[in-house]
Amino acid sequence: MPELPEVEVVRLFLQSNIVGKNISNLEIITPKSFIGNPKLVKGQKIIFTSRLGKQLSIHLKNGSILLFHLKMTGQIIVLPALSREGRKAGRVSFGHPTKDAFGDLPNKSTRLIFTFSDNSKLFFNDQRKFGWVKLLSKIELTEVQRNLGIDILSSKFTPNYLLNQLKPTARPIKAVLLDQNKFAGIGNIYANDALFLAKIHPSFPSNKLSIKKITLLHHFLIQIMIDSIKSGGSTAKDNKYIHPDGSTGNHQFNFQVYQRQNEPCLKCKTKIKKIKIAGRGTFYCPKCQKLP
C-alpha cells in the first residue's frame, strides 16, 4: 500500500527525527523480516536518509545502508524515550510495552525493534510479513536497485522518458505504470487516479497513446505525488499506513476513483466502475476515460 508519497512522508519524518542517533540494539522478532548481519548495525550512527521509488534507505556511519521495503502492510513507528505515561509518571518506558495512539508496542505485527542510545525506539511492524529490511553495502544497494526505473520525482522523469517506456508494449497503460522496472514509485492508488486526471482509460494500449496524452499523464503523475506528500500520504481502507508518530495521512480524502466503485464521478456524476487489469483492482469513470 505505501507507494512513493507514503514512503517519502516517512522518510521526511526520519530525516528530521532520527538522523544523528546511534543504534544501540536491534531485536529481531521475525527472522524473515531482516536480511543481513544484525551485529553490524550496533553502534552505528545514522547519517542521512534517501528514497528510490518505494524503497527507503537509512545510511549508516560505516557506509552501510539499512534498506526498507514496506510492501503492503509495513509500518515504521518511532517512539520517544519516554512514553506518554512515562512522561507523566517521570519514568523511562524502556523494557516495558509502550502505549500510544496505535496501542501497545511491541504488538502482534512487530517484526524488528531498533533501540537508539537515547532509549528512543524504531519499530518495524508488518502484519503480512511481505516487507523487509536489508543491511547492505553501497555496492549491494546498487545491485538491489539496479533494475528499478526512474523515480517519478527525479528530474530524469521527463515526458520523453515516459514516452520511451510506453512505446515498446501494447499492454494496458495501467499495467505498464505499475512496472517498477520502468517507473519507481507508482502503485495502485496513484496509477488509477493519475489516469483519471489525464482522462485515459486504464485498458488503453500503452503504445497507442498520443504525445498529448503522454504529456498530460506525465504532468499528473508528478502532480499527484506532490499533492499526496503535502497531505501526508494516503491512509486508505484496509491500509496499514501511518506516520512514524502514529498519525494518519489525509490524501485518501482526495481520491478521484480509487476505491470509489459505484460512487459518482467527481467530474460528471457517472458511476465509477471497478474492473481487473493484470490481476489488480482497477477503478475508472466510463464517461471521462473512454476507449476510442
Added chain:
DNA sequence: CTTCTTGTTACTGA
C-alpha cells in the same frame, strides 16, 4: 468454510 486483497518475484507457457 471460501474468496479476495495487496507488491513483488518466481515460475510457466507462448
Added chain:
DNA sequence: ATCAGTAACAAGAA
C-alpha cells in the same frame, strides 16, 4: 531469448 500472465507469499476481512 523475450514477453506476458499467474501462482505464491501472509494474514485478515467479508
